Amino acid sequence: MPERPDPTPAPDAATWGKRTRSPEEERFLAGPRTRGFEFLRAARIFAECIYGFRRLHRVGPAVTVFGSARLDTDSPYYALARDVGRRIAALDLAVMTGGGPGIMEAANRGAKEVGGTSVGCNIKLPREQRPNRYLDRWVEFRYFFVRKLMLVKYSYAFVVFPGGFGTLDEVFETATLIQTGKIRHFR
DSSP states (O other), X not given: OOOOOXXXXXXXXTTTTGXXXXXXXHHHTTOOOOHHHHHHHHHHHHHHHHHHHHHHTTSOSEEEEEXXXXXXXXXXXXXXXXXXXXXXXXXXXXXXXXXSSTHHHHHHHXXXXXXXXXXXXEEOOSSSOOOOTTOSEEEEESOHHHHHHHHHHTEEEEEEOOOOHHHHHHHHHHHHHHHTTSSOSOO
16 A cells, blocks of 8 residues: 655654644643643533534434545545545435545545535644545544544444554544444444
């Protein structure tokens, strides 16, 4: 699978994860804070959930497509995801992705090409992730777990393409919810 090389060098064990952390993330990961601080953080998380629920309430039944953000348009997986997006939209289902480039863009693009609904649940990152141009509607989230909640809440099915740790995280969380019966009608 040809992937675009990451322009930044791989971090060593001492710097793993630090290259993308914001000051807010540093505070979040620093451990317990005052009750007032934790209350305000919980209120921000709650507000982000409500915002997502309101923005996505009328997208209709959707199929979420998970996959790499780093695949180029000449990848065979990009072509396949684009075709899958078309086929999902032809069934009158919305195509929902993480809203970024690569596989996500391909699935959204396929849906748009046949007049289907194309939805993205984007994540705010210090670098890389921007909403792709094939989205009818998108929501930007600060917290990954809120984004995953939205990707699962509005989906009737899931399609998985090759990807990295983010894709694995989304897929295993979804599989765990299916396996434990937290989301129904999946086997």
